[in-house]
Amino acid sequence: MEASVMNVVQHELYMITMVFLFGLLAMRVAEHIKIPDVALFMIVGILLGPSVLHLITAPINSVAYQFIIVLGSILILFEGGRAIQLSILKRVWVTISLLSIVGVVVTAAVVAFTAFYLLDMPILYALLLASVIASTDPATLMPVFKQITIREKVRQTVESESAFNDATGSILTFTLLGVILGETKLSFSSSVWSFVREAGGGILIGAIIGFLGSILISEHRWGLLQKYNTIVSLVVAISAYLAAGLIEASGFMATFTAGLVLGNSQQLFRLYISDETNSTISHFSETLTLIMRTLIFMLLGTQVNFNTLGQYWIQGTLIVLVFMFIARPLAVLLCTLPDRKAKWDWNEIVFMFWVRETGVIPAALSGMIVAANVKYANEISSVTFIAILVTILIQASTTGYVAKKLGIILKTPIHRTNSEETT
Numbered sequence: 001m002e003a004s005v006m007n008v009v010q011h012e013l014y015m016i017t018m019v020f021l022f023g024l025l026a027m028r029v030a031e032h033i034k035i036p037d038v039a040l041f042m043i044v045g046i047l048l049g050p051s052v053l054h055l056i057t058a059p060i061n062s063v064a065y066q067f068i069i070v071l072g073s074i075l076i077l078f079e080g081g082r083a084i085q086l087s088i089l090k091r092v093w094v095t096i097s098l099l100s101i102v103g104v105v106v107t108a109a110v111v112a113f114t115a116f117y118l119l120d121m122p123i124l125y126a127l128l129l130a131s132v133i134a135s136t137d138p139a140t141l142m143p144v145f146k147q148i149t150i151r152e153k154v155r156q157t158v159e160s161e162s163a164f165n166d167a168t169g170s171i172l173t174f175t176l177l178g179v180i181l182g183e184t185k186l187s188f189s190s191s192v193w194s195f196v197r198e199a200g201g202g203i204l205i206g207a208i209i210g211f212l213g214s215i216l217i218s219e220h221r222w223g224l225l226q227k228y229n230t231i232v233s234l235v236v237a238i239s240a241y242l243a244a245g246l247i248e249a250s251g252f253m254a255t256f257t258a259g260l261v262l263g264n265s266q267q268l269f270r271l272y273i274s275d276e277t278n279s280t281i282s283h284f285s286e287t288l289t290l291i292m293r294t295l296i297f298m299l300l301g302t303q304v305n306f307n308t309l310g311q312y313w314i315q316g317t318l319i320v321l322v323f324m325f326i327a328r329p330l331a332v333l334l335c336t337l338p339d340r341k342a343k344w345d346w347n348e349i350v351f352m353f354w355v356r357e358t359g360v361i362p363a364a365l366s367g368m369i370v371a372a373n374v375k376y377a378n379e380i381s382s383v384t385f386i387a388i389l390v391t392i393l394i395q396a397s398t399t400g401y402v403a404k405k406l407g408i409i410l411k412t413p414i415h416r417t418n419s420e421e422t423t
Contacts, residue, residue, distance in 0.1 A: 012064045016295070018056050022048060023294035036144045038297045038359075039397040042389075045301020058299045060367045065299055069360055071238075072292030073139045074255050078237035079285040080142040080159050081259025085152065086267050089260075092157045092342045098335035099157075100164040101195075106334060108134040108172060110327035111319060115383070118315040125376045128176040132365045132380060133323065133358050133387045135169030138162035138252070140359030140392060143293045146286075148400045149410045154348050158355050163256035166361060167199040170250065173365050180374060201249025206257025209240045213258065214265035217281075219272045229277045230284040236262060252361075296360055297392075303363065304389065309382050316386035323387060324395070329353040347406040354402050357395055358387040 026044045030037040048055045058065045089096070111130035116123050141162045145155050171194045179185065213236035215222050217229040225232050236258050244254035265271040309316070332352045336344045366384040370377045403409045 015056055015058060015064070018048065019295055019298045020291075023298060026298075027294075034400065035397045036147050036399065038140060038143050038293060039393050041294055041297035042301040042392050045298035046304050047301075048298070049302030049304065051304055051306050056299075056302050058302055060303055060363075061371060066364075068292070068295045068299060069364060070241075072289075072296040073252060073360055074237050074241050075234075075285070075292050076139050076142050076289050077163055077252055077256045078233070078240075078259040079289050080138060080163065081256040081261075082233075082263035082281075082285070084156050084160060084260050084263065086260070086264040088152055088156050089160060092153060092160075092339070094339040095157055095336050095342050095344070096160045096164060098338070099161040099331070101168055103161070103331040103335045104134045104165050104168040104172070106331040107323070107327045110330065111323050114319050114322045118318055119312070119376075119379050119383075121376050121379060124176065124180060125374075125380070128173065128180065128369070128374075129376075129380045129383055131169060131172035131176055132369070132384055133362050134172065135165040135361070136162040136355075137357055137359035137361050138166065138256070139293070139296060139361065140357040140396065141355065143289070144357070144396050144399050146289075148403060150351075150403045151348065151408045151410065153342070154351060154408055157342075158352060160256075164199070164253060166252045167195060167202060167250040169361075170365070171195050171198055177369065177372065177374070181372065197248060198250040199253060201247050202244050202251065202253030203257050205244045205247070205249055206240045206254035206259075207261050209236055209243060209254070210258035210261025211265075211269065212236075213262050214269065214271045214273065217273060217277055218265060219274060226274075226277060229281055233262065233281050233285065234288075300360060300363055300388070304385055308378060309385060312379055312382040313386065316383040317390070319383055320387045320390050324356055324391070328356045347408060351403060351406050351408055354395060355399065357391045358384075359392060363388060 022044050023041060026040040027037055030040045045056070047053055050057055060066075108127065108130040111134065112123065112126040115121060115126040115129050119126070119129075121129075136158070138159070142159055145159060171191065175191055175194065213232055216225040217223060217232050218226075237255050240254040240258035241251035244251040261268060265273055332349060336342070336349050336352070362384050366381045370381050374380070400409070
């Protein structure tokens with residue numbers, strides 16, 4: 001028994017060490033050729049995985065893999081929320097709301113229609129496939145924008161969309177999965193209630209825990225844990241996710257909201273957090289998220305199975321092209337043009353057409369569908385990984401180039417402190 005446990009521990013340590021060794025090389029190469037590191041991490045993961053060199057094996061249902069995926073997504077989302085400026089969010093909240101609900105539904109409808117014809121699957125299964133990949137992936141997008149400095153309004157809109165639309169995508173997926181498995185009935189009212197519970201509950205839990213964390217590290221008389229601010233931020237991020245799960249709310253939305261509240265505590269509650277504390281948390285979070293995104297995307301690459309992909313690569317590629325060049329632009333147009341307050345420029349709208357990465361969360365959802373032995377699971381899994389491969393390797397790699405061509409790159413990075421007031 002003890003020998004068996006130690007073998008597992010040694011295997012996981014070997015896997016993590018290999019990821020970091022090759023991850024460091026990938027970072028240097030990505031820095032040299034000026035592309036986001038997540039794309040290169042995934043390529044290296046494919047090469048090291050069972051499909052090529054077989055140096056790293058991390059089954060999708062293993063505890064270690066799932067732990068890294070969930071923890072990494074939590075920390076990336078929390079740091080993304082903490083970097084959002086509430087003053088900018090107020091200007092674009094209509095667009096974000098529409099993208100997070102209407103945008104996901106529109107994308108799912110277009111992709112489902114395409115999958116219905118190209119894969120010759122029943123419409124319910126086509127909708128399930130579309131729901132899995134309909135929402136943008138925060139774990140992919142936020143690391144990309146760490147390395148590319150674009151207009152704050154655009155960056156914060158896309159990052160917030162990726163955090164908030166997780167609830168819509170997961171509700172669509174789990175509702176359809178429940179209907180297919182015969183566990184639930186398709187009902188508009190129950191779907192609306194599920195959305196309110198997941199989205200509203202996530203925001204509420206995140207706001208409460210973010211507020212408590214803000215008090216503990218602020219200059220307020222109750223700020224007893226200023227000295228341990230990095231540990232507090234870590235506890236806040238994970239606690240928000242866990243607490244949301246207790247009421248069946250969106251854990252990722254709760255984590256993002258907690259970060260948003262902590263990062264804007266002075267504006268929201270007049271709780272002053274010193275620049276030194278903010279700087280310490282930022283350095284800690286940046287290092288931690290770099291570690292986690294290295295693990296996440298290299299391990300995600302190891303999950304690519306070329307034998308499965310080979311069966312449906314033509315249909316899958318066509319579906320993904322429709323997904324990228326028809327569904328996404330249509331969704332963005334329908335959600336940005338009605339928002340007059342945001343005053344979107346056409347170059348900003350076109351940039352959002354291209355920012356459509358799919359990643360960790362869709363991979364996890366498709367893994368659940370495969371594990372549930374759902375009919376057409378192979379088709380769903382194949383198209384999901386084609387979407388991940390194409391959007392990360394092509395879109396993520398060219399985000400900086402597209403932003404530069406569209407004129408929304410900022411020449412100097414924006415450094416924000418807690419005491420800054422933005423207008």
